[in-house]
Amino acid sequence: MLAEELNRIVRLFDGSSSVRSAKQKIIITIMQTRYIIGGIIAVVFVAIGFYALNDSGIQYTDIKTAEVLNKKVQVKGKWLKEEPKSYDSKANVFTFLMEDDAHNKVKVEYTGAQPNNFELAESVVVKGKMENGVFHASDILTKCPSKYEGSDPNLHPGNKKSI
Amino acid sequence: MVGQYIIHILFGIAVGITVSYFMAMKGKTGLLAPARILYYLFAVGLGAVTVLLMNNVLTHQFQYAYVHGYSSKDLGSPFIYAAFYAGQEGSFTLWTIFTTVIGLFLLPYVKKRGYEQPVMFFYGLILVFLMLMLVAKNPFAFLWETMANQGITQERVTGLMNDGTLNGKGLNPVLQNRWIIIHPPILFLGFAAMAVPFVMSMAGLVKREFQEWIRIAFPWALFACAVLGFGIMLGGFWAYVTLGWGGFWAWDPVENSSLIPWLVCVALVHTMYVQRKTKGFVKTNILLSVLTFVAVMLSTFLTRSGILGETSVHSFVEPGMYVYNMLLFFLIFFFVLGVSLIAIYYKDIKKFNDRFEYSSREFTLGIGSAVLLASAVIVTLGTCYPAIAELIGQQKIAIQQSFYNTMHIPIMIALFLVNVFSMAMSWKRTNKEQLIKRIKWSVIISLLSTIATYFLGVHNAEYLALVFFSWMALVINVDMAVTILRKTPVKSGAYISHAGVALLMLGIVATAGYTETSHARLKFNTPTNVLGYSLTYKGRDRVEKEFKDREKYEYYVEVEKNGQKLLAKPIWYWSDFNQRKEPMAEPGIAWTPKSDLYVSPKQVIYEGEAPKVKLMKEQTSAFPTDSTVSFTMQRFDMSEARNSDMEGYLKMAAIVTVHTASGDVEKKLYTYFNGTEFLPIETKIPNTNKRLSLIEVKRNQQEPDKSTATFACIDEAKPETIPVEVFVADISVKPFINLVWIGVITMVFGFFIAIFKHLGESVKKQEVPNPDSVSEGLITSESSLPTPVV
Numbered sequence: 001m002l003a004e005e006l007n008r009i010v011r012l013f014d015g016s017s018s019v020r021s022a023k024q025k026i027i028i029t030i031m032q033t034r035y036i037i038g039g040i041i042a043v044v045f046v047a048i049g050f051y052a053l054n055d056s057g058i059q060y061t062d063i064k065t066a067e068v069l070n071k072k073v074q075v076k077g078k079w080l081k082e083e084p085k086s087y088d089s090k091a092n093v094f095t096f097l098m099e100d101d102a103h104n105k106v107k108v109e110y111t112g113a114q115p116n117n118f119e120l121a122e123s124v125v126v127k128g129k130m131e132n133g134v135f136h137a138s139d140i141l142t143k144c145p146s147k148y149e150g151s152d153p154n155l156h157p158g159n160k161k162s163i
Numbered sequence: 164m165v166g167q168y169i170i171h172i173l174f175g176i177a178v179g180i181t182v183s184y185f186m187a188m189k190g191k192t193g194l195l196a197p198a199r200i201l202y203y204l205f206a207v208g209l210g211a212v213t214v215l216l217m218n219n220v221l222t223h224q225f226q227y228a229y230v231h232g233y234s235s236k237d238l239g240s241p242f243i244y245a246a247f248y249a250g251q252e253g254s255f256t257l258w259t260i261f262t263t264v265i266g267l268f269l270l271p272y273v274k275k276r277g278y279e280q281p282v283m284f285f286y287g288l289i290l291v292f293l294m295l296m297l298v299a300k301n302p303f304a305f306l307w308e309t310m311a312n313q314g315i316t317q318e319r320v321t322g323l324m325n326d327g328t329l330n331g332k333g334l335n336p337v338l339q340n341r342w343i344i345i346h347p348p349i350l351f352l353g354f355a356a357m358a359v360p361f362v363m364s365m366a367g368l369v370k371r372e373f374q375e376w377i378r379i380a381f382p383w384a385l386f387a388c389a390v391l392g393f394g395i396m397l398g399g400f401w402a403y404v405t406l407g408w409g410g411f412w413a414w415d416p417v418e419n420s421s422l423i424p425w426l427v428c429v430a431l432v433h434t435m436y437v438q439r440k441t442k443g444f445v446k447t448n449i450l451l452s453v454l455t456f457v458a459v460m461l462s463t464f465l466t467r468s469g470i471l472g473e474t475s476v477h478s479f480v481e482p483g484m485y486v487y488n489m490l491l492f493f494l495i496f497f498f499v500l501g502v503s504l505i506a507i508y509y510k511d512i513k514k515f516n517d518r519f520e521y522s523s524r525e526f527t528l529g530i531g532s533a534v535l536l537a538s539a540v541i542v543t544l545g546t547c548y549p550a551i552a553e554l555i556g557q558q559k560i561a562i563q564q565s566f567y568n569t570m571h572i573p574i575m576i577a578l579f580l581v582n583v584f585s586m587a588m589s590w591k592r593t594n595k596e597q598l599i600k601r602i603k604w605s606v607i608i609s610l611l612s613t614i615a616t617y618f619l620g621v622h623n624a625e626y627l628a629l630v631f632f633s634w635m636a637l638v639i640n641v642d643m644a645v646t647i648l649r650k651t652p653v654k655s656g657a658y659i660s661h662a663g664v665a666l667l668m669l670g671i672v673a674t675a676g677y678t679e680t681s682h683a684r685l686k687f688n689t690p691t692n693v694l695g696y697s698l699t700y701k702g703r704d705r706v707e708k709e710f711k712d713r714e715k716y717e718y719y720v721e722v723e724k725n726g727q728k729l730l731a732k733p734i735w736y737w738s739d740f741n742q743r744k745e746p747m748a749e750p751g752i753a754w755t756p757k758s759d760l761y762v763s764p765k766q767v768i769y770e771g772e773a774p775k776v777k778l779m780k781e782q783t784s785a786f787p788t789d790s791t792v793s794f795t796m797q798r799f800d801m802s803e804a805r806n807s808d809m810e811g812y813l814k815m816a817a818i819v820t821v822h823t824a825s826g827d828v829e830k831k832l833y834t835y836f837n838g839t840e841f842l843p844i845e846t847k848i849p850n851t852n853k854r855l856s857l858i859e860v861k862r863n864q865q866e867p868d869k870s871t872a873t874f875a876c877i878d879e880a881k882p883e884t885i886p887v888e889v890f891v892a893d894i895s896v897k898p899f900i901n902l903v904w905i906g907v908i909t910m911v912f913g914f915f916i917a918i919f920k921h922l923g924e925s926v927k928k929q930e931v932p933n934p935d936s937v938s939e940g941l942i943t944s945e946s947s948l949p950t951p952v953v
Contacts, residue, residue, distance in 0.1 A: 038533070049541055049570060053548060056566035059558055074561060089766055089891040092682040113765030113891065119745040127561075 058127060063104035066130040074127045075100050075135070079108075079118070087114055098124065098135075106130075110137040117142045166215045166303035169208055174294035176205045181287030188280040188369070198283065202270060205290070209263050216256060216302050220246050225329045226320050228309040229253065229302040235333030237712040237739075245343040246334055248351075251467060252302035257348065259293040261355035266290075269359060269383075273366075276379050276925070281366035288500075289358050292493045299486055336713060336738045337747055342401035346394060350421060353391025357424050357459045359383035360431060364452035365501065368508045373445045373515065377438045380452070382922040384432050387455075389914030391425045396907040407750040407763050409895060410674070411903060414567045416471045419546040420462035423539050428455045430535035436657075437525045439921075440590060444529065445515035446505075451532075453501030458539070460494040470550050522593045527585035534577045541570045568675075572625050575668060579632035582661055586639050602639065609634035626672050633672070637665035653920045660913025667906025673899035680895040685720065686770070687888045696760060697723040700890040703735075712739040718767075718890055722753040722760050729753035731762045733892065758898040766891040773875035773884045775858070780868050783822075788878040792853060794821040796872055799860070800831065812837045817857050817872045821848045832857040832874070845877070852879035 061073045077100035079085070085096035094110045108126055118124075121142035128137035183198035218224075220243060225231045233253070234246035248257040266286055273282040307317040323329035334343075360380045367376025398418065399411035412418060431451040434444040465471055468487045505512075519526040545562045552560050587593075587601035613631040621627055644658035683693045685700035692698075701719040715736035722729045733751030737743040746767075753760040774787035778796035786792040800816040807814035812835035821828045828849055834857040835842040843856035859873035878884045 042537075045537055046540075049544060052566050052569050053544065053562065056563040056569070057548070057560035058563060059560055087766060089684055089768060089889070092765075112893075114745070116747070117741075117745075120741055 062100045062102040063106045063130070063135070064102065066135070067133075070130070072127065072129050072138075074125055075106075076123060076125045077101055078123050079121065080105070085114070089113075098126065106135050107133070108135045108137050110140055115140045115142055164303070166212055166219075167301055169212050169215070170294070170297050170301055170303070173205060173208045173212070174291070174298055176201055176208065177287060177290040177294045180205060181284060181291055184280055184284035184287055188284050195280070199270065202266065202283070206263050206267055209260060212256065213260055216253065217244075217247055219303075220244075223331070225331050226305055226307075226324050227302070228304045228306045231306055231329075231331045233331065233334055235331040235712075237710060238331075238334055238339075239710070241341075241344055242334060242339045245338070245347075248347055249334055249338070249343075250302075252297070252300045254347065254351065255293065255296050255300055256302055258351045258355055259290075259297060261348075261352045262289060262293060262358065265352075265355050265359065273363075273379070278363070278366050278370070278376070278379060281369045282362050285362035285365045286358065288497075289362070292496075295489065296486070299489060333712070333740055336736070336740050337406065340401075340405045340749075342397065342405065346397040346401050349390060349397060350394035353387060353394045354421075354424070354459055354462075356383065356387035356390055357428060357455050359387065360428070360435075360452040361456035361497075361501070364449045365504055368449060368504050368512075371508065371511055373449075373512055374438070374442055377435050377448060378921075378925050381432075381435050381439060382918050382925055384428060384435060384452075384455075385914050385918045385921060388425065388428050388432055389911050389918065391421065391428070392907065392914070393911045395421050395425060396904070396911075400904060403900075404752065405749050407748055409680075409750075409761065409763060409893070410678075411900075414542075414545070414564045416546050417466050419542050420465045423542050423546070424455055424458035424462055426535050426539035426542065427451060427458045430532035430539070431455055433528050433532045433535070437528050441519075441525050443515075443517040443519060443525055446512050447529075447532075449505055449512070450501075453498070453505070457494065457498045457501065458543075460490075460497055461543070464490040464494045465546060471546070520592045522588065522595075522598070523591050524585050524588040524593070525590060527581050527588055531578060531581040531585060534574055534581060538571065538574045538578075541574070542567065572629060576628055576632050579636040579665065579668070582636045582664075583632070583639050586643060586658070586661070602635075605635050605638040605642070608638045612638075620677070621672070623676065626676050629668060629672050633665045633668040637662055637669070640665065653916065653923075656913045656915070656917030656920060658913070659916060660910045663906045663909030663911070663913055665906070666902050666909060670899050670902025670904075670906055674897045674903060678895050678897050680893055682765075683892055683894045685890040685892065687890075690723075693894045694896050695724065696894075696896070698762075698894065699723070700888070706734075713737065714743075718751070718764065720751060720753075720762050720890070720892075729755070729760070731760060733762045733764045735764050735767055754901075756901060758896050759900050761895040761897055763893040763895070764890070765893060768889050768891065769886045770889050771883050771886045773856075773877045773886060775873055775875055777871050777873045779871050786853060786878070787876050788881045788884060789853070792821065792823050792848075792851060794819050794855070794874075796874075797829070799870065799872070807835065809835050809842075812842065815857070815860055817860070819855065819874075821851070821853075821855075823848075823851055825850055830855070834858065834860065836860070843875070853877065854879070 058072055058074050059069075061069065061075060063075060066073045066075060075098075077098045080097040080099055083097040085094070087094045092111060092113070094112060094114050096108055096110075097105060098108050099105050108128075110126070110128075118140075123143045125141040125143070126135060126137040127139040127141075128135055130136075180198055180201045183194040183201060187194045187198055216229075219227050219230050220234050223230070223234065223236055225234075229250060229252050230246070233249040234243060238246060246253075248254045266283075269286065270279065270283060273279045305317070306320050307315050320329065360383055363376050363380035363383070367373060367380075370376075395418070398421075402413070403411040431448065431454075434447045434451060438444045438448055468490050470487075517525075517529075519529065545566050548562050549560060552558065583602060583605065584598075587598055587605075589597070609631055612634040613627060616630045616634075617627060621630060640658045640662040644655050644662060647655040647658060679694050681694050683691060683698065685691050685698055687700050687702065690697045690699045699721040701721050703716045703718045705715065706717045707713060707715045713736055715734060717732050717734055720731045720733065722731055731751035731753040734749040736747055738747060741747075748764040750764070751762040753762075776784045776787060778784055780796060780798055783793055783795040786794065797818040797820055800818055802816075804813045804815055814833060815836055816831050816833045818829060818831055821830060830846055830848065832846050832855055833844045835844075841857075841859055843858050845854050845856040847854050854877040856875045856877075857872055858875045859871075861871045861873075863869040863871075876884070877886075
């Protein structure tokens with residue numbers, strides 16, 4: 001019943017008399033609709049992906065910019081080994097001084113103990129926010145000289161918070 | 164030197180294998196026998212490389228840069244075996260070894276099925292790639308070759324070797340645990356296995372057999388998924404139990420890059436299954452086989468080229484422009500090879516148009532694969548984004564874990580939904596009543612379970628949705644697995660696997676969503692309440708005393724809840740590896756079926772300090788905290804100095820007289836000295852609440868009488884004078900984390916059942932059974948099937 005109806009419609013459009021080819025046309029139309037729907041879903045998904053990506057990306061910047069931005073950023077630099085650093089085990093805050101790649105110095109307060117490989121780190125990346133001249137870090141990545149780590153990345157853990 | 168020659172020769176042989184199989188494929192069948200001989204020769208040669216490299220490692224041949232870089236004399240068994248693949252050179256070797264071994268099984272397998280020439284030709288191309296990498300990253304280079312620019316000469320290295328003074332840098336102690344023996348080989352076996360579906364799809368194309376190759380490749384694709392999946396989980400388990408990241412997954416680029424090929428291969432397995440049953444997805448399967456291998460190459464490129472340098476906690480040594488370019492070249496090469504072969508044969512495959520009913524099992528399986536691919540795209544996008552952003556001149560950016568987590572909530576919900584439907588649907592077409600009948604119970608049970616989960620404390624809507632759909636998948640798969648196990652156990656693989664994934668998801672929701680963490684300071688022998696547990700630090704023991712390169716202590720933290728006592732044993736140690744500049748730690752875990760208590764050490768400090776008194780011979784001082792007690796330093800006693808009961812230490816003593824209200828007491832206070840530090844023995848003064856220890860001796864060579872002794876004076880009445888060890892740690896309670904491990908193991912187990920089943924079916928040269936007669940257990944088989952599409 002339905003097929004007959006569709007056949008008639010198809011015939012109206014292109015005048016084809018062959019039921020078989022009309023059927024195939026309908027199939028093709030259905031296939032195309034599928035691809036279109038599938039395509040739309042994919043595009044929407046990718047769009048959401050990019051939105052989420054931009055939303056969750058944290059910008060690399062320097063201290064000066066971080067002060068102005070007033071949002072979560074990450075700053076790369078080195079920690080100043082000659083300056084005092086300390087860990088307050090009661091407050092669980094680790095404090096040290098760092099100098100970013102643009103040579104701005106800043107005090108960093110990190111919630112947690114001194115991270116792994118900190119002493120040896122050639123450079124550190126801190127993630128967090130500037131507040132009243134102090135950088136409050138929620139994460140510290142330490143980058144060690146390759147001497148201390150092998151070259152197979154599958155085997156060389158640093159420290160990271162994971163689920 | 165020999166090793167290096169063999170590697171070069173092996174590269175030549177790999178080219179030979181490829182060329183002769185190519186010629187054989189083009190009709191010169193006379194080259195088949197030589198090609199096989201070349202392959203076995205290659206395997207023997209690689210065996211020799213393996214033996215040589217292992218021998219270099221085990222016999223400490225530090226003149227080789229690779230051995231020098233990753234091993235040392237102190238490295239004991241079994242970790243010294245891990246030095247074999249601890250660096251890039253070795254891990255490429257390991258990858259080649261697994262590829263070759265797989266080839267040894269693959270060759271007779273495809274020979275029997277008439278696929279030898281094309282399969283081994285494409286496989287040869289992969290061997291050529293691997294050997295070229297080994298030529299570039301050769302594990303047999305000498306120190307004086309790699310470090311020539313630092314003025315290291317052959318004479319110097321040989322001299323040091325002859326003295327026996329040359330030692331390697333050693334293996335990072337953080338990695339020295341049993342997991343380094345297990346995890347990397349399994350991961351590389353999985354990587355190597357991912358090549359097989361690719362070469363088979365290419366072979367199917369050139370043979371124009373678009374159905375046949377699926378049956379032959381299917382068990383291999385399952386094998387690759389099973390092994391890589393298991394390898395990835397072992398990595399997570401390793402991170403959890405010893406690396407102290409606090410969890411098992413951090414969306415780190417290295418983790419992600421092994422997940423991407425796995426996801427693509429799992430998608431492939433599903434569409435391959437559809438093709439086995441319905442002959443559909445012909446084009447999709449070829450494309451996905453290509454993408455699986457390309458994902459392996461992408462993963463290799465991302466982790467080994469140094470391109471993600473700053474975004475990962477894993478170290479990325481810049482391997483040099485040559486390796487970078489070569490990895491990039493082969494990534495593009497295999498992609499272009501696959502895509503152009505598809506283009507060349509497109510006229511043959513374009514006729515395969517799939518006409519699946521929306522209500523068919525094959526349609527939902529297709530959707531499932533698409534969702535898995537979406538996950539792969541998301542992970543790839545997130546992993547590569549920092550590199551892409553830099554490339555297109557955007558601001559440099561790092562992707563947070565939240566991106567992956569947010570994106571995977573809808574993905575996982577969609578996956579479970581599709582899984583439930585595909586399990587409940589029939590091939591070709593399902594009618595509504597049957598579908599409802601089949602999923603009714605799973606919906607009801609899942610609803611009840613989800614409500615129960617709500618009352619367990621899960622109130623977040625996204626988590627509840629995940630939990631609901633996980634339960635649904637779990638119920639329907641367990642139901643079907645049980646039904647099938649009674650009839651034809653060999654068909655239960657898919658159900659067991661999917662039940663495993665559902666368990667894994669429940670575990671992830673519980674542990675990722677509801678882990679509680681608290682910072683704690685555990686004073687020695689003083690119970691502290693943390694997260695509803697009573698924790699007591701009970702002391703420590705030195706472990707691995709036989710190793711001179713480390714000072715390692717196991718700390719004992721007693722965990723008590725509801726009268727049940729468990730012991731967590733975190734580890735805190737100092738190692739020569741970082742010149743003992745800072746301590747290293749391993750977490751301690753108190754395991755229970757319901758939840759783990761995870762103790763991650765942060766610091767060990769002493770609180771309270773005994774006042775010090777410095778005295779020369781025959782001087783007297785009052786006890787700093789109590790004027791009613793005083794003591795006189797009589798003299799030093801060095802009579803037992805050389806007779807020490809502690810190796811490497813002198814045993815010194817000072818004789819003191821303590822004056823108390825009840826009279827004088829003479830005491831001999833001992834201290835051990837190794838040239839730099841004193842290890843005093845605390846001595847209680849009888850009839851008092853005072854303790855004395857000799858913490859330092861300073862000798863005056865000119866006037867021995869002016870030598871001084873320093874005493875620590877502990878007064879039990881004054882707690883601030885008693886030094887107490889405080890163990891500072893982060894304490895987490897990880898609910899139902901065992902579901903994560905159980906889930907993955909169940910999933911892998913299911914894969915192996917499926918491999919067993921489809922390996923059996925790969926031999927028979929039979930018609931693909933009529934879908935109408937295919938029955939998958941009770942639920943599906945009761946359906947009477949279907950009317951053709953449109």
